[in-house]
């Protein structure tokens with residue numbers, strides 16, 4: 001009966017084993033996984049826009065090929081994650097509608113514009129760097145399909161971060177104008193990248209339950225701190241200054257203290273009032289509506305040929 005099923009589920013979670021699609025699971029576990037996996041997938045797909053904007057203006061064939069590979073990877077990450085959500089009974093078309101109707105979220109970071117080509121490098125270095133900090137622990141998430149999707153995604157994400165950092169190193173060895181472009185991009189992306197980890201633990205309604213269920217392995221603040229500690233030495237090697245006068249290493253804790261994050265800005269962006277929210281949703285809606293005929297044709301073909 002239900003009590004035995006709950007006990008078995010609790011024992012699997014306590015033993016840090018995996019829950020698989022056909023296992024019994026509490027409705028809340030299924031709901032919060034669909035919520036997080038769908039929004040993770042939406043983030044990957046929306047994230048293709050800011051970078052994709054520079055595909056035609058990349059400065060060399062090599063840079064264009066690298067950027068094209070990265071944007072295609074993000075599409076693939078979205079597909080893995082929508083497939084993981086489907087194992088929980090979610091419908092991919094329904095999730096896309098919820099994204100477009102703003103009933104589901106995507107990462108706040110993609111509501112900022114990519115103003116210069118240096119942004120492509122800074123997104124690789126900082127945004128994919130933050131994503132790696134957040135996604136590596138998710139490889140140990142208690143839900144099997146999500147954890148396995150993460151293992152593949154993390155391998156590709158490390159290529160994304162390295163190519164971004166190498167791009168910036170090249171520009172920092174360039175002209176004063178190129179160095180200034182890199183510093184300007186760092187100034188614009190640093191604080192929004194800290195917001196990718198979510199609100200402070202004290203204001204995180206999902207964390208306690210997600211950690212009890214082995215979905216979230218570290219708190220928002222823990223991973224944010226890990227990201228800051230990782231980024232400071234990388235910024236020094238690069239020769240850029242992180243835009244936080246309060247940033248300083250604390251030998252007592254071995255961590256870097258940093259300044260206050262503007263959570264009002266975070267809430268405004270989540271409420272849809274960021275610089276690029278409207279454009280991101282408009283383009284995603286157009287992609288769905290303009291390509292509806294492809295879905296209809298493929299569905300008609302499949303139903304006629306029974307595949």
Ligand code: 3HC
Nearest residue numbers: 036040043105106107108131195196197198204205206207
């Ligand atoms: N942007 C948008 N929404 C955010 C957010 C952000 N940066 N941070 C938190 N939120 C939302 C949460 O989704 C939640 O809203 P909901 O209940 O409607 O879903 C609310 O704010 C409160 O946050 P919580 O801390 O309670 O929520 P979580 O426990 O879900 O923690 C999270 C938030 C850390 C983002 C977690 O959901 C998570 O780890 N998600 C998977 C990772 C992910 O989505 N990464 C996106 C990064 S971008 C990316 O991966 C693309 C890369 O290839 C560049």
